[in-house]
Amino acid sequence: MTKKKKKQRGESMQDVEQKPVTEPAEEAADVEQPALDAEAAQEAAKEEAEKAESTQAEEALAAAVAKQEEYLAMAQRVQADFENFRRRNQNVRKEAFDDGARSFATTLLPVIDNLERAILAAAESPDESLRSGVEMVHRQLCEAFEKRGITPIDRLGERFDPNLENAVMQGAPEDGEPGTVCAVLQKGYQMEGMVLRHAMVKVVPE
Numbered sequence: 001m002t003k004k005k006k007k008q009r010g011e012s013m014q015d016v017e018q019k020p021v022t023e024p025a026e027e028a029a030d031v032e033q034p035a036l037d038a039e040a041a042q043e044a045a046k047e048e049a050e051k052a053e054s055t056q057a058e059e060a061l062a063a064a065v066a067k068q069e070e071y072l073a074m075a076q077r078v079q080a081d082f083e084n085f086r087r088r089n090q091n092v093r094k095e096a097f098d099d100g101a102r103s104f105a106t107t108l109l110p111v112i113d114n115l116e117r118a119i120l121a122a123a124e125s126p127d128e129s130l131r132s133g134v135e136m137v138h139r140q141l142c143e144a145f146e147k148r149g150i151t152p153i154d155r156l157g158e159r160f161d162p163n164l165e166n167a168v169m170q171g172a173p174e175d176g177e178p179g180t181v182c183a184v185l186q187k188g189y190q191m192e193g194m195v196l197r198h199a200m201v202k203v204v205p206e
Helices: 003-123 128-147
Strands: 150-153 165-170 181-186 188-191 194-197 199-203
Touching: 003 128, 003 188, 003 194, 128 150, 165 181
Parallel strands: 165 199
Antiparallel strands: 150 188, 181 199, 188 194
């Protein structure tokens, strides 16, 4: 065999020995690349699913918060309406009670007038026990009136006020200052600022 042929044969053997070394590495790289792409796709899909779930959870939470605020506002409105209703009922009950108390007190005014007349008549009587008994009853009735806020209108010497008094007589100029009350013919009474009965008075002319 010549040297040239031996050389060619040696080069062929070298090519055969080198070829199996390089080709498996390239094939392994080709196999790994699709596997990496599939894994990346799975990760991306997983992230998208998690984002979608997070978005849905946020939307559900926002809807729940909105419902909570709606129910809270509704409860506050109901509570405010109930408070207004309760106050109106209290005012109505108080007004009804005060109207009844004023009406009842008005029926007792003639009684206290007669007791005062009885005291004046008993002052001329020698029977001290009679006068003391009448005065005691009068005092107890006046105390009961005061506890209920009922006070007499007795403005002797003060300027005539048509809101509190009825002028039924005219006095003389020498009875006092012009336009003032110079005599109280019948006491008036008021209850918590509301007149139960106007006083009957005598007024100095102006």
